């Protein structure tokens with residue numbers, strides 16, 4: 001689960017991180033008051049969406065002006081004007097995809113005088129099963145670009161979970177970033193606080209880009225992106241309360257309510273599969289046969305008819321879906337349950353696209369019978385390869 005910059009900053013502030021004063025608003029009229037409560041003489045007006053690259057982004061609507069989603073203002077009036085231009089408009093960044101994201105909230109923050117911009121992140125490194133600290137002197141810009149063209153400018157090391165964070169970790173990062181004197185102490189404290197927040201709040205990723213040195217020589221967190229481990233949300237009630245459902249894919253949100261493992265993708269073939277491995281294999285074979293999957297969907301082992309029905313409805317609600325492939329290997333999951341779910345869902349929402357069903361395993365005969373006697377226009381398939389070929393052919397001709 002992700003949160004907004006303003007929420008991340010409030011959280012990090014509560015852990016002692018140096019963050020500027022700011023106010024989040026949802027209406028332009030509030031922007032002026034909010035800006036008036038800050039010191040000035042420089043304000044930064046920042047679009048709050050769950051995507052990075054806002055500064056370099058652009059708006060779809062012409063009346064939003066030429067600038068991106070991070071704008072400077074020299075007066076409270078200007079802050080209001082800029083907020084008004086962004087609210088209700090669609091911001092496109094390299095992370096939102098071409099469709100962009102609607103800006104429903106603006107964060108107005110005290111402007112900082114920036115000496116240098118750096119990059120700092122904590123993340124769970126799956127390879128070492130540890131928390132890694134990543135830092136770079138090349139902050140503020142596209143870190144993916146730095147990683148691709150000048151990887152030597154990124155320092156990364158992991159922390160031994162038994163010993164935890166130690167001040168020398170902070171000094172190592174500070175020296176690699178060329179920090180001096182007071183800044184080294186600030187970095188040691190900051191990293192300690194970030195590490196504590198990361199562990200205590202079950203974070204998956206914490207990215208500060210940029211972390212800056214101000215004109216006064218102090219460190220400051222200027223941007224913050226935080227992602228949490230969904231599996232830990234049950235014990236992080238404060239964090240769960242920060243969820244902004246308007247930022248999430250409607251289909252993924254619906255799937256999460258039914259405990260379905262669903263990820264929306266860009267292709268045209270909707271997939272309903274049991275088991276993550278089989279789902280991956282199904283997506284691979286669809287690609288091999290010349291089409292693209294529209295989603296990853298693992299209905300899980302113990303899916304009920306209701307769950308299958310819901311899954312099917314989510315797939316058909318995707319207007320990019322030109323065909324559906326149901327690929328089930330019945331183990332714990334019984335083929336007849338899947339068949340009943342599919343039939344119930346089709347009766348409820350109709351079927352506008354070709355449907356290929358491949359069933360194998362527990363109760364396969366019963367499952368096939370349910371499908372065959374349902375009167376539905378279903379294309380039956382024998383194995384995975386056959387199924388993929390049939391659905392691609394049905395869609396692409």
Ligand code: ADP
Pocket residue numbers: 020044046051052053054055056070109110111112113114117140141209210222223224
């Ligand atoms: P994004 O990463 O989505 O583009 P950032 O918050 O990193 O958004 O802002 C982009 C750039 O805008 C920063 O690299 C920084 O140069 C500038 N900026 C952001 N916040 C402030 C601020 N409070 N004061 C001065 N400059 C800022």
Ligand code: MG
Pocket residue numbers: 052053140209210223
């Ligand atoms: Mg940034």
